Amino acid sequence: MSKTFMGWPAFPKAAETATADGQLRANVRRATHTIRTKRAALVDERPDWQDLRDTAAALKDDVLAHLDTYLEQIEEKVTAAGGTVHWAGDAEEANRIVTRLVQDTGETEIVKVKSMLTEEIGLDGALAAAGISARETDLAAAIVQLGDDLPSHVVVPALHRNRSEIRDVFVREMGKHGRPAPEGLSDDPEELAEAARLHMREKFLTSRVAVSGANFMVAETGTLCIVESEGNGRMCLTLADTLISVVGIEKVIPTWQDLEVYLQLLARSATGERMAPYTSTWTGVTDGDGPRAFHLVLVDNGRTRALADPVGRQALRCIRCGACMNICPVYERTGGQAYGSVYPGPIGAILNPLLKGADDPQTASLPYASSLCGACNEVCPVKIRFTDVLLELRHDIAEGDAKVKHPAERVALKAVAGAMGHGALWNAAVKAAGTAGRLVPKNAQLPGPLRGWTDSRALPDIPEESFRSWWKRTEGGTK
Amino acid sequence: MSSREAVLRRIRQATADLPKDPVSVPRSYLRHAPAVVPGDRSAAVALLVERLTEYGAEVRRSAEADLPAAVAGALAAAGSAVVPAGLPDAWLARWSGVVRRDAPPLTHAELDATDAVLTTCAAAVAESGTLVLDGGPGQGRRAPTLLPDLHVCVVRGAQVHSAMPEAIGRLAPARPLTWISGPSATADIEMIRVRGVHGPRRLTVLLVP
Ligand code: SF4
Numbered sequence: 001m002s003k004t005f006m007g008w009p010a011f012p013k014a015a016e017t018a019t020a021d022g023q024l025r026a027n028v029r030r031a032t033h034t035i036r037t038k039r040a041a042l043v044d045e046r047p048d049w050q051d052l053r054d055t056a057a058a059l060k061d062d063v064l065a066h067l068d069t070y071l072e073q074i075e076e077k078v079t080a081a082g083g084t085v086h087w088a089g090d091a092e093e094a095n096r097i098v099t100r101l102v103q104d105t106g107e108t109e110i111v112k113v114k115s116m117l118t119e120e121i122g123l124d125g126a127l128a129a130a131g132i133s134a135r136e137t138d139l140a141a142a143i144v145q146l147g148d149d150l151p152s153h154v155v156v157p158a159l160h161r162n163r164s165e166i167r168d169v170f171v172r173e174m175g176k177h178g179r180p181a182p183e184g185l186s187d188d189p190e191e192l193a194e195a196a197r198l199h200m201r202e203k204f205l206t207s208r209v210a211v212s213g214a215n216f217m218v219a220e221t222g223t224l225c226i227v228e229s230e231g232n233g234r235m236c237l238t239l240a241d242t243l244i245s246v247v248g249i250e251k252v253i254p255t256w257q258d259l260e261v262y263l264q265l266l267a268r269s270a271t272g273e274r275m276a277p278y279t280s281t282w283t284g285v286t287d288g289d290g291p292r293a294f295h296l297v298l299v300d301n302g303r304t305r306a307l308a309d310p311v312g313r314q315a316l317r318c319i320r321c322g323a324c325m326n327i328c329p330v331y332e333r334t335g336g337q338a339y340g341s342v343y344p345g346p347i348g349a350i351l352n353p354l355l356k357g358a359d360d361p362q363t364a365s366l367p368y369a370s371s372l373c374g375a376c377n378e379v380c381p382v383k384i385r386f387t388d389v390l391l392e393l394r395h396d397i398a399e400g401d402a403k404v405k406h407p408a409e410r411v412a413l414k415a416v417a418g419a420m421g422h423g424a425l426w427n428a429a430v431k432a433a434g435t436a437g438r439l440v441p442k443n444a445q446l447p448g449p450l451r452g453w454t455d456s457r458a459l460p461d462i463p464e465e466s467f468r469s470w471w472k473r474t475e476g477g478t479k
Numbered sequence: 480m481s482s483r484e485a486v487l488r489r490i491r492q493a494t495a496d497l498p499k500d501p502v503s504v505p506r507s508y509l510r511h512a513p514a515v516v517p518g519d520r521s522a523a524v525a526l527l528v529e530r531l532t533e534y535g536a537e538v539r540r541s542a543e544a545d546l547p548a549a550v551a552g553a554l555a556a557a558g559s560a561v562v563p564a565g566l567p568d569a570w571l572a573r574w575s576g577v578v579r580r581d582a583p584p585l586t587h588a589e590l591d592a593t594d595a596v597l598t599t600c601a602a603a604v605a606e607s608g609t610l611v612l613d614g615g616p617g618q619g620r621r622a623p624t625l626l627p628d629l630h631v632c633v634v635r636g637a638q639v640h641s642a643m644p645e646a647i648g649r650l651a652p653a654r655p656l657t658w659i660s661g662p663s664a665t666a667d668i669e670m671i672r673v674r675g676v677h678g679p680r681r682l683t684v685l686l687v688p
Contacts, residue, residue: 034670051508062502087483140667231663231678275607279658289620308493
């Protein structure tokens, strides 16, 4: 069985459960602080960091503005290089296409490279329903899969688990899916990684079909790119006969040379490394090297919905580095599962409502899972202005098109209705409405009517008490 | 309507408010490593050595003429090694282990049972300590550089670029490329870096000036 976030409670409720779990909080805090520190040191050694971010954001904006022609270009190049391109409007169609492609090979056990999109569309469950077992090969993704758990981070999906929890999962579950964990396995990370190496190796050597996502697709050349640490990606991309890459339509970058921008930003932002140990690029199929069949499944699943939102579309620039969740004071206290989505943290708070529409209480609660402190704005390598999008989404939920209204926010916004005709004044008022009485840190100053709250660079220390009371209040609000 | 047409149509509707011209893209980031003066090859090589060492890769400098001895030293603990087509036979003259040629292609099981692989590379990037393999002569297909536990890679000084932007334009995207920045690693367990998960656990670089 593969678990999903289906029926997950709204953020305030899920967060209350999560923060009551002391072990979870300790695990998340240790992990996020470790990556934060490493990231900060590596960002500091690049005097041109802001320039790289500016380029990365502008390139993605160009891609989004001309996404139709870029996708047609990719289709043409991949096809010319011996690949086959499929288009999927939604999750169900994507799952159907992949299931059929696997069935055509006759295989019933396949290997997977960690991909948030395949989590988003519930591919493992769809394959299981067709009698196909898809085994995760990334260590963290495998920990989640073996433990029948849910991911809590886009880079390190098992970030909420500590070593002894991981040991227990390995000892209990590995034998059910192949080579069991070695006798007397301890919780030493080296031993745990070795257990994973042995368990996976036999799968890599015998699996004939692999499913992956991609970090980037280069329109100019039809090249796909995967960045990873362990080598499980290389194994899947190289040893399988058939490779099926399931990729969101927003993953395009214009030219081969443009990879230099994203490869320099991604690992620094994601894991605090200059480059991840392995980056693989491939274009279609290559005679005598790697898979003989390559399928690219291009998936929309709400991306065109997000693209139609003039403020929200910038969320599609995201390169899934996880920096926004590592820096987020709310994520640090709740962990990722509270967001009820494979995309947690600040990006989850904006991307989920944009992809799905804030039409159910769970999704509608996500734009409120933020203190609006703006720390995510500062770390995002593609310069997403989270606070702008959060405020716009809150406004939609309170006043606009969203089907579920959020009474608390609606009341707050009514109070500033008079200022709404004037751009700057309106912005400041909405921002104040979004923060007042909620997560205002003890020493922080409330923004004046015309001063942008989001200009603040510092990450405020948020007192736990007011955070708890905020949940209480907004839980009432979403019901 | 096909899904292809439906997705493309939705994209066009969603972006109808945006100008049709290309978005202007600023390009003011550095094209070289911040600490290296452009064109200073020896500083780039020194930076590469520093980064590789940081990753736990072993780096040995060797003159061209001394490569047979350097290769024998790097492969000393290995009983067998895969050698791709195009690698000079002379490099193996001083090593007494079993040489496995990848022609006809070795099976996955044969590669898995081989201790080491010896290759050249297509380029190296100093700032990130990266070696790039492109399947050219002396590098071979990808599987042999993945399954053996020790990768010995010969890098020439002239192949070393200080940063990514200097290297990427020289690489051919039509070939499958592997960018290696230190040995396989994970930090998935409590963010503690563990060397060696699925790829080669040891990387030895023989640097020829
Ligand atoms: S939104 Fe920005 S910071 Fe967050 S994961 Fe995406 S790219 Fe990284």
